[in-house]
Amino acid sequence: MRKNVQNKDNINNDNTNNNTSGDNKEKKSSLLCGIKAKLIMTSLLPTVVGIVAVLILAIVNISQGMNTEAVNGLSLLGQATKASYDNEYTGDWRVDNNGNLFKGDVNLSQKQDGIDKFTKDGDADLAVFIGVDCKLTSLRDSNNKRMLSLKADDKIWEAVQKGNTYTTSHVDIDGTDYTGVYIPLKNFSGSVVGMMFSGQPRTDITTFIMQKIIALISVSIVVLIVVIVVASIISTKLANALVSVNNLFIALANGDLTVDVNKSILARKDEIGQMAQSVQTLIDKLQEIVANLQNTASELYRSGEDMTSSANQSSKATEEISSAVEDISKGAVSQAEEIQNASAQIANMGELISEIVEKVANLTKATDAMGRAGDTSMSTMSELSDSNDHTTESINNIANQINITNESVGRIGEAAALITNIADQTSLLALNASIESARAGEAGKGFAVVASEIQKLASQSDEAAGEIKEIIEKLQSESEKTVEDMNNTKVLIHEQVGKLDATKNSFIDVSDGIAVSRNETAVIKNNAGSCDEARKQINDVVSNLSAISEENAASAQQTTASMQELTATINMLAETANGLMTVSEQLNKEVKFFKVK
Incomplete structure (x- = not known):
């Protein structure tokens, strides 16, 4: 009666295995497509978003830049044309x-x-x-x-x-x-x-802008196609590897220990390769266990019926061990997934923190350079303002000197007029003397000669005074123009002082902006520190997961100890194994669930 029940159980197990195998084959293709699609979407979504964002930013920058470049070029053309006409x-x-x-x-x-x-x-x-x-x-x-x-x-x-x-x-x-x-x-x-x-x-x-935008869009499309092709290749390889490992677990669940792990998957250096190696180790261990159980069943068959009670205890211990091994296996898989996810998150976070630190360092250098440039500019503006003050003072001095010169020229003109008057009077007196000498006859001839010479000198003095007057008038005209130009220069200097003050105020605003940038850099640096603290907390989580793994290892050791106790019990039962014929037959049927090489 007991053997018939066991045979029915074996038949039901075979039917269940066949049905499960058929279902697994039907799900294999859908599983592969699902994993592949998710991997491709995970890799492509950030790429597409990044390309679109960069494309939009580039289009805006190109439009603004080309408009600015066009305005600058037109301004240069107009200035050059104006300068050409002014020069020609x-x-x-x-x-x-x-x-x-x-x-x-x-x-x-x-x-x-x-x-x-x-x-x-x-x-x-x-x-x-x-x-x-x-x-x-x-x-x-x-x-x-x-x-x-x-x-x-x-x-x-x-x-x-x-x-x-x-x-x-x-x-x-x-x-x-x-x-x-x-x-x-x-x-x-x-x-x-x-x-x-x-x-x-x-x-x-x-x-011209549209040509640049079309070229940029074309390049972006080519890049996106390349990314899609590369992502598809990588995702296909990764999905195939995951499906292969999943098929191994399905085969193990159906009791098939004859499956071989693909060597290419075993050779992988990532988490999937480690998982495949663990599965291979599990298969080897299960094959060894099943072989030992078969040998044990043969020994139990020879022990006899007088050890039936001990055999039942051994069967219960075996069931408990199987349950413990199953729990450990589930825990190990769950832990592997959690540790893998945590490892990926830590790696991504480490890259982000490194990038933030690098950006903060660059930003700090930039703000320091801006600060030094602002200080240098402020110093230069102060020196330029002092130089402008000296220039203003020098121009005022020159204006005063020109005014003094103009006054002196006026006085010289007055003196020249006086000389002209004196020359006219002298000429008149010489004429009178000539008339008187003529009246005197021979006695006045010598005096007439002297009067004639005096008249010539008076005429020469009058001519010289006239030339001096012309020179003085020309000098006064030039002096007046110089005074007018100097007054215009004063106005320009006054305008320059106003522009220098405005420029100096602008540099002060720039310096204030640099100070704000430094403060914002400090805030960014603090935020980077906060990110680092978060990374440390995640490290703590991974450490906790590691502790859980150690606890699982301890459970595995306990299971091994139970196996050792079971082995001792089986050794004790070996002495009377001839009486365990029925138990050994049942055990043989149960072990046949596993297919071994």
């Missing part, structure tokens, strides 16, 4: 009654082609406005005629009249959207009389 033609900008544009005495309206030489190698255009009226331009309409009827916007002219360069990204010229720069045109007196316009169609700039 002297004099002020003006418009005559016929509406012709002059630079000094040169009629530029008759030299319209001259402005084309500045734009022939590029896509930009130039125009000279006097007030809001266009007088000179390289812009042409659809009939290839110069657009001299253009009018500048009053708001633009108001801004340029203040001496400021006006920049705009959108200005309509004959229905075309332009990016333009308006540069003030000043006469010798410093008054703003017009504007130098340099502009470029927005379509040219937009087309």
Whole structure:
């Protein structure tokens, strides 16, 4: 009766194994696809997000940079054109009654082609406005005629009249959207009389930006495709390895100890390789145990029925040991997963902390360099301010000296006038003396000669005094111009002092900003320390997991001790094994659940 029950149990076990094997084959492909998809998504999601973020940032930077570069280029073109006209033609900008544009005495309206030489190698255009009226331009309409009827916007002219360069990204010229720069045109007196316009169609700039963006998107797509291919290859290999290890566990659960672990998986140096090595060790140990059990069953068969009670005790001990081994196996798998996850988290956190520390170090160096540069700039500004004060003082001294010289020149002029009067009186007296000497006859001839010489000297003195007067008048005119130029210089120096003060205040603001950056760097450094503390806490968690592993090892040792006690009991039962025929048969049937080589 007992043997029949055991045979039925074996049949049920075989049917269960066959059904489980079929189910496992059906789940194998879905398991592989699920793991592979998750691995690919885990690796691709951060990459896609990063590429999209970098792409958006790059597009924004390219657009801003190209617009800024276009404005700078147009500003340089306008400044160069203005400087070229100033160098080539002297004099002020003006418009005559016929509406012709002059630079000094040169009629530029008759030299319209001259402005084309500045734009022939590029896509930009130039125009000279006097007030809001266009007088000179390289812009042409659809009939290839110069657009001299253009009018500048009053708001633009108001801004340029203040001496400021006006920049705009959108200005309509004959229905075309332009990016333009308006540069003030000043006469010798410093008054703003017009504007130098340099502009470029927005379509040219937009087309160039779109070309750069398309190239960047193309490169990003290629990079993404490469990442997808690499991620798919790596994920496929990793998923195949995991599925192979999972199949080993399924085979062990079905009692199949004949399976072999793939050598390529055993050769892996990662956690999967360690898991495969552990499974191989488990298979070897189970094969050894099953073989020993088979040998033991044979010995029990020879022991006899008089040791049935001891055999039952041995069976119970074996069941307890199997349960303990199963619990240990489950705990070992769970611990391996937890330790693997913790190890990965610690590695990622270590990389983040290292990167944060490196960034904080770079940021600290940058703020220190900014601080030193700010201190140097402040010192330079102080020296420049002192130098400007000395310059102002020197100019005031020069002005005083010029005024004194001007006064002295006036006095010399008065003295020259006095000399002229004296010469006139002397000439008159000499004439009177000549008349008297003529009346005296022969006695007055000698006196007449002297009077004639005196008259000549008086005439020469009068001529010299006239020349001195002309020189003095010219000197006074030049002196007055010098005084006027010196007064203008004083005004410019006063304006320069104001600009220096404004620049100095700007440097103070920059210094304050540097101080704020240093404080923020300190905050970042503290945050990095907090991250390091968190990493230490995670290390503690891993240490706890290690302690649990040690406890499991202790349990395994206890299990080994129980196995040793069981072996001793079996040795005792070996003496009467002939009486355990029935028990040995049952044990043989149970052991047949495992397939061994």
